[in-house]
Amino acid sequence: ATAYDLATLLKEIKSGKTHVKGEDLFLSDSDCRKIGNVLAKNETLEELDLAETEVGDRGAANLAASLRDNKTLSILNLSDNNCADQTTEAFLQLLKVNGTLTKIQLTGNYCDDKYVKELNLALRKNKTNKDLFLLHYENFENALKYGVKGPWGMSKLMIVGQGRAGKTATVKTLLGQAFSPDVESTVGISLTQTKTTTTDSGWGIAQEKTKDEAILPYMKGKKKEVLGEHKVDFAATVAAKVAVKRVETQAQKLRNERPSLARFVSKMPSTKMVAKQAKKEKKRKEKVSSKYNKKAKGNRKAELVIDDDIGDYDSEEGEEEGPPIMDHDTVFKKYNVKLITKAQNNLNSLAFTIWDYGGQKVFYTLHHLFLTKYGVYILVFDMREILSDEDEATTYLTFWLNSIRLHAQEAPVLLIGTFHDHVKSTQDLGEIDQVIGNLIAAFPQVETDKVYNRNFFPLDNTLPMNPKENVKNGDAEHIKANIERVSRNQEHVKREVSLRWLRCLDLMLEDDSKSKLSLSEVKTMAEKSGLTSSDEIMAMLHIFNELGVITHMTSTDALKQVITTNPQWLLDALSMIIRDSTLHMFDLNEMEKMGLEGEAVTLMNKGIASRDLLEHLWNPSEVTFLLDLMRRTLLLSEWRFGDTKQKRYMVPSLLQDDHHTKPKEFKGDRFVFDFSQSYLPVGVFSRLVCLCVGYCGVNASSKTPEPILHKNNAQMWLNENENSKVTLLENKQKVWVVVEHSSVAHIALSMSLAMMSKLNEDAMGDGLEYATLIVTGKKAIRFVDAKKQRLEPWFHTSEGQTEKNRNPQAKIGVEDFLAAF
Ligand SMILES: Nc1nc2c(ncn2[C@@H]2O[C@H](COP(=O)(O)OP(=O)(O)OP(=O)(O)O)[C@@H](O)[C@H]2O)c(=O)[nH]1
Ligand SMILES: [Mg+2]
Structure with a gap:
């Protein structure tokens, strides 16, 4: 993209382009600062051409400073500008921390040759790092250090x-x-x-037996091959992939350029010819690139690597051999042969x-x-x-x-x-x-x-x-x-993932005997992998969770503390409880032996599980974590009614349908959460019941009636008083709340509203769309309007009345309940 004014230039850089050229521009120092501000945050631009734009020393120094944290810009053309020694100095400083820049063009400026040469050496070091890190296994740690990325795939x-x-x-x-x-x-x-892979015959299961499969993070329990001191792991495989890819692209180009030289692939071809060939190659690739974008990008990168023309003043440096580009055999020797073959087979996997x-x-x-x-x-x-x-x-x-x-x-x-x-x-x-x-x-x-x-x-x-x-x-x-x-x-x-992340993933999955890790354990592993920023760690966990390689729930602080490294374990544990008992029976004979038959039946029929039963179904040492997880994901709540000798829990998704009572048989004042304009997802009603029953349980005494629960309706009492009954109903994309006695209307309303917004936030990603309507007579009016009118019995008309005054028995209010959640 070429820009003829500053605003367009800034826009182009921000737009995600990889190459931007400024032409016919006059860039003042402050313009350069503006460009710098954009560059500092940029994550896409790889080449910026600012030749003949009147950039001065101060402006260039600004640009240099802005590149401290930039990880993508590799070529900066400042030819034919007004830069002098301050520029070279600024860039020399920069190169101590920046590992990305490989080429700064400074022809036609006022810079001292001596410094430009020094600058070129420093740039060469950057290139060397990028080039070589993967070709030496012992430099694997360096690859982590430089934040190199590999294909996720x-x-x-x-x-x-x-x-x-x-x-x-x-x-x-x-x-x-x-x-x-x-x-x-x-x-x-x-x-x-x-x-x-796209190339071979098709898909296969990555099995424990097949040794040559790519090593995948899920393959826990799989024996890991040992290479030197390092284990062959996901990060290393990706690293090898990157190395193979580079070498292959380079070799391919050399073959295309000079068939006779194919045998001497380790020799450098002339810069010009390579550049020309690379251009041709690039054009061809770009045609196919819409489909295999990643590949085209790889080639383009290799083109930068191969281009030895790092500066405009280094002509006499020609003798000084740059880092040799290794041929296939050398790479083979450096790496374990198996690993390379594997990486090769899996290039596009x-x-x-x-x-x-x-x-x-x-x-x-x-x-x-x-x-x-x-x-x-x-x-x-x-x-x-x-x-x-x-x-x-x-x-x-x-x-x-x-x-x-x-x-x-x-x-x-x-x-x-x-x-x-x-x-x-x-x-x-x-x-x-x-x-x-x-x-x-x-x-x-x-x-x-x-x-x-x-x-x-x-x-x-x-x-x-x-x-x-x-x-x-x-x-x-x-x-x-x-x-x-x-x-x-x-x-x-397509996205390339930092090898540090992959390294950290490897560490997280290393211990097969564990199904979960604490956040602080993961943080220690992250540090070992070169990750220090807490934000980055959380971002990494988020992406790995989205990708399904681990499970990390973040809706509450307590959930955030645990990372499940074996999601199947979690899925199995949850479906031990949440299952369709008509299809997926419990082994009742087994239960009988344990004296748990009755409790298993109660779970299947009434959705109520005893602690003993849970300890039998789950590994006793996992019960606390799993209970907490289910409680916080609103899949279960404590059941504090009736016999309280043993801890019991209610799992609303297991409740049976009520085929006998018609919705209109529940009489009283009512309001409705109306989802009919969007849709009512499964799990909303049961979670609402979960929260409301939990809340009633906290206030319950031995005299409080036990809730009567079904899949589609739930009757519960806010306190000991018979009149405190609240009924929740699900019917045709609507959730109704009905109170027989208007004295509890206010608390029923505030309870339901609070619980609905809690579950929307914690379990539904705030994605629920519904209208809250209050029914008066034959009409329904919007919640906000009802509130404005202080509509009885839902809203108090006199100021002084509080929830507690109306419900003297309520020990804690809704807010307290949720705060303690
Ligand atoms: N004739 C025929 N039978 C099929 C076909 N696909 C699946 N079946 C049969 O349909 C039945 C159900 O298939 P499953 O693959 O178990 O179904 P599912 O969707 O996984 O079922 P759940 O795990 O219970 O959700 C099995 O008996 C299959 O053998 C098909 O294309 N043709
Ligand atoms: Mg199935």
Whole structure:
């Protein structure tokens, strides 16, 4: 981009461009300061051309100062300006801390040659560092120190949809595994780690046995190969990848340029020719780059490395050999051969963590914990269901699309229609396509099939496959190609990750015996990896959580303290409690032996778990943590009613539906949280019940009636008084709150409002959209208007009355309850 005035120049730099050139500009010192301010924060610009812009000494010194923290700018052209010694001095100072600049052009200025030469030497050192760090394993620590980045190349596939829609079968098909007609229904969420490359035959599971798989962070328990003193780990693999890539690009260029010299790849080619070739190469690559952006970037970087023309005054330095660019063999020797081969095979590899969600409704309340914005969502449906019961099928699909949108608005979604073996006719497929088309109109994040011009991807999971004989499932291959296409375009896959982060990740995953770490343990590991800034550590954890390699919840301070390094462990623990007992039974014989049969039945039927039962289902040493996690994610609350000899807990998502009482049978004053303009996500009502029951429990005495709870309605008492009953109801995208006696209207209102906003914040990422309406007679009026009017009985008219006056028995108020949460 070329800019002809300062404002445009600043805009161009800020816009994320990599190369910016200022032309016909007159840059005063203060202009340079403005440019400096922008550069200091910039993370994209790699080359800035300010030749012939009248930059003076002070301006250049300003620019130099601004580059102290800049990690991207590699070439700065200040040719034909008014710089003198202050400039060279400023840049010499800068180069003590800046490891990124490799070229500063100062031809046509007033600088002393002596200093320019010194400057070039310093620049060369930068280049040397960048070049060599990876080629010497002992310099691995240096790579960490210089904050070098490598390709992340990992993504997350989230497989969601109705129970028995064929999700697990789809995962198996994508992995090239044979179809089996009786797959077990998935409990909770099951994680699989895969590896895939665009070049080889397809996706495979990263298994413990296959030694040559890329080493993936999930592969806990896997024996790590030892290389010298360092373990082969994720960071080292990525480092090797970067090294291989560089060497390969360089070798390729040399081969292109001078076929006869191919054997002498370690010799430097002439700068000019390389530059010319590089330009050509770059042009070609840029054509393909929309698809393989990362690759093109790699080449461009290599071009900088190869260009030995670091300054305009170094012509006589030609004799002094720069750092030799190592050929393939040398790299091989420096690294362990295995590691290099591995890195080579995986240059373009894309690894997925597949999250196969159990389709049973009961698991839905867990979803918000794990539906994160990075990754690709695969929404699986049984095509036969669209044909047999369109309304129901589309309701389910809409539910899922809404959930994904709430939690991962940017993530691409692919719809896969299973049972292609049953639904074959063009007419049926066309009909389904139309239904899906109408459905996804409101969800731009859905990726359609551009090749077959369809809104979804049909899949026959039963097709026999044999990778050895190259018998493939055509549907599946097409789907995989599309998943790869959308993944590779995702920012987080393309993004290069600091080796320090990867190093830290390795350390975090090193101890297989642990499933979780404390924040302070992670901080120590981060320090060992060269990370000191607390902000950066939190950012790293956030991204790793989003990427699904660890779990780190941050909605409350207590949750922040724990990092789950083995998410499957957490998922399994949670689904020990939250499960559909009709489908996924507890082993009641086992329970009987332990004398826990009755308690297991109470959990399944009433959603109430005793501490003893939890200690049996979970590892006793994990009970405290898991209880705390469930409490803070509003999946469970303490049950302080009735017999209080043993600690008990209520899990509202396990409650049974009430088929007997119709919503209108609950009589009294009412108000409503109306979600009908958006939608009411699963888990909102149960969490509201969780919080309200928890609050009533705190104020309960032995005389307080026990709450009567169902999945769709909950009756609870604020205190010992029979009249203090509050009923919560879920019905058709609305949550109703009903009080039989108006004396508790005020407290019921303030309790529900506070709890709703708490759960929105803690569990729903503040994404809920609803209207609060108060019903008077046959009309509903907006909360704000009711408040203005001090509408009885919801608002007090006289100033002096407080919550406590009205409810003398209430020991603590809503605010106190939440503050202690
Ligand atoms: N004929 C045929 N059967 C399929 C196909 N896909 C899945 N099935 C069968 O449908 C049943 C359900 O498949 P699963 O993969 O277990 O379904 P799921 O969505 O993982 O189910 P949950 O884990 O309970 O949510 C199994 O018996 C599969 O063998 C298909 O394309 N054709
Ligand atoms: Mg399944």
